[in-house]
Amino acid sequence: MRDGGRGRLRRSPAPDPHRADPDRTRRARRGPGVALRALEQLDGPGTEADGEEARRLLDAAFETDAGPPGPPVIVAVGTDGDHLATGKALSLALVSLNESGVPGLSGHRLLVEEDRCLLFLPPGVPLDALLGGLAERLPDELEAAGRHPAARLAVHVGSTGGSGAEEAQSGPDVRLTAAMLGSSEFRALCENFPFHPVLCVSPEAFGRLGPRDGAGLVAGRFVPREVTWTDGRVVCVVLAPHLDLSVYDTELLMLARLFNDLDPDGRAMAAAVRESLDAVLDPEGTGRYDAVGLDDREKALIGPRLELALRRLFPAAPPFRLRLSLGGARGWASSSRAEHGDICLVVRVHDAHARWSAGLLRIRPETAVAPVRRDAASPLAAEAWSAVLWLRRGAPLPENVLLRLSEADRAAVLAPGSAVDRTAELFRRVRGRPVPEAALRAVTRRRDGARLVREAAAVLRGEGVLVVGGNRRGRELAGALRIPVPDADAYVSVRLTRRRPHHDGPSVLAGGVAWVVAGPGDPAEPLPQDLPPPRRPR
Structure with missing residues (x-):
């Protein structure tokens, strides 16, 4: 978003909401407007077959009225550390929008990358309905997937560079979209809206949006803020959520x-x-x-x-x-x-x-x-x-550990007939994660399972697995080994092994030997007795 350091960006005030650009108004009356008006006429009471025919006619009207095909729509969505969950949430939001009647979504492509998801949509997709719909439904899907709902999106219209994944990612328009998403200016603006999605839209994409309404909002829900060079050229438009403080x-x-x-x-x-x-x-x-x-x-x-x-x-x-x-x-x-x-x-x-x-x-x-x-x-x-x-x-939320296990791990934990054996199996399979006492109740079948945890920990010592509690000594050991430090009502297990030349992590001294967190290839070794059993704070 900077041109080799030749200019500094400044955010200009929102344009007068009561002045509509006539060129943009004319553009808004083209294909998308006709298609959405057709949907209003066709979408009503009737049979399921009538609904399908309405959708078919809508798509036909949309394609016919849209004129010659233009460049496709490119949307980049930040993943914030979990690209798979973000990709799934984005897919579900698109399915919901498609079912609600937004045309043109059936031909989309989605590329899920480590730090962003890239969405490619046909040229005729109505941007007002798309962006408004994503702003409404994507936060819910992200929240349901356990991710933060304040999505960051960048939107551009331009060439995708080819049909393959590598060609699509290397095209200049795709790189521009990714650069808008990752720009420091856009990230700083997003911090002002911790619970709401914010969009960064290129001038080309902004030109395809309809005119502002009487309240000065774009797509009925966004407050536009232009980001310009010092010479007045618009670099992008940030669409912030409209919050009615009244x-x-x-x-x-x-x-x-x-x-x-x-x-x-x-x-x-x-x-x-x-x-x-x-x-x-x-x-x-x-x-x-x-x-x-x-x-x-x-x-x-x-x-x-x-x-x-x-x-x-x-x-x-x-x-x-x-x-x-x-x-x-x-x-x-x-x-x-x-x-x-x-x-x-x-x-x-x-x-x-x-x-x-x-x-x-x-x-x-x-x-x-x-x-x-x-x-x-x-x-x-x-x-x-x-x-x-x-x-x-x-x-x-305090973790329901048993619910979050895979089917195979959960079946293995619940299979033993003894409460001690079930508890030991849980700590074998759930290592390096705090296990709250409340999450143990479905395993131990007891309200207070502290004694069962100590008995299970004694069994696991022979396999080199240490269970620490939330007392002072347990928290000190967890901090020294750089594993999650348990709260007062939680436990954490970790497998240890004797330090060897290839180990470079932190260690604790027990039985006159340095012990480190074991890797997949390290042998199982019994733990010395001076490593304490798990206990709760007194």
Whole structure:
């Protein structure tokens, strides 16, 4: 985004929202406009065959009216360390948009790379619908995959350089899109929106968007900010989310401040979520570890338990209602009845990814729809999500270790008939990761499994596997070996071996010998007795 250091970038103020560019207005009336108007006429009550015929006619109208094919659309999405999860989330968002009637998506190509996902779309895809749809649905899919929902996207229209993966990545237009995504200026702007997606759009792509609406928004939801050279040339346009601060009234903001002041890192609320889930699962009594197996009556019990726990944690909080969603769906596993004017605490839990989110919402006529039954809670309207004041989004949840194991590992852990053997098998297979005591209950079938952990650790010593607890000595050993340091209510296992010439990692001294974290090729050696057993803090 810099031209050999010859110019400095500056961000110009947003253009006058009431002045529409006539050229862009004319462009907006071409193919995409006709296609979307056709969809409005064709999409209505009828048979499934009628719907399919409507889609076919829509695609035909779109292709016919779009004129000669132009350059394809290139979208780069930052992966933030997990390219596979981001690629899956992007694919699911595209499937959802395609099913909702956005034309031109069936011909897309997706390349998943280590630091970004590259999406190539046909020339005729309507950018307003595409970008607005991705901004709405991609955060939910990222959150459901255990990733941070504040997606970063760069958008350009240009040549892809060829059909192969290497040719596509080496083309100048693709490299430009990647450069926009990775620019320091764009990253700095994204930090101002920790819970919302932000887009960096080239002037060519911005020219294909429709005119601003009466509020000055692009695609009905973005505030455009031009990034220019010192000579006034536009380098790119950053599309930031439009946040309607008028929906955050004084009482709601004061409640948000209370939650953040009393629980600044969210750990207390996360623990309450975990305890409420486990109380209904009852792992020590039933062996259950997955909320998917709960029936509707049991799921309905989680919300009231969580609401009660939160009122105990925050006794000074003004009254609020709870909306709890499991698995990331916008349907509700548990909802307390809320009237217009009430404050709702919206909680979404993704136990399979050990993530959770919470936000505050004032119930207004436009944020709720009529309930199915008179005594049921009013479902939230789609517009409600833009009015949520997020406290946490995609925050860590105490891990449900058994749920997150592969099918083979989980079967191996649960197979032994002895609780000690099951616990030992868990620590054999889950090494270098904290295992909370709560996650052990479905394995030990006991509320307090500290004694079983010590017995299992004694068995594992002969295999060279050390289990450390959250007491002072255990935390010191974990820090010295540079493995995750367990909390007071957690354990971590690691396999050790005697230091040899090829080892270069940290070591601890025990039995007169230096011990290091073992690699795959190192032999199993019994541990000396002066390495302590796992214990909890006193």
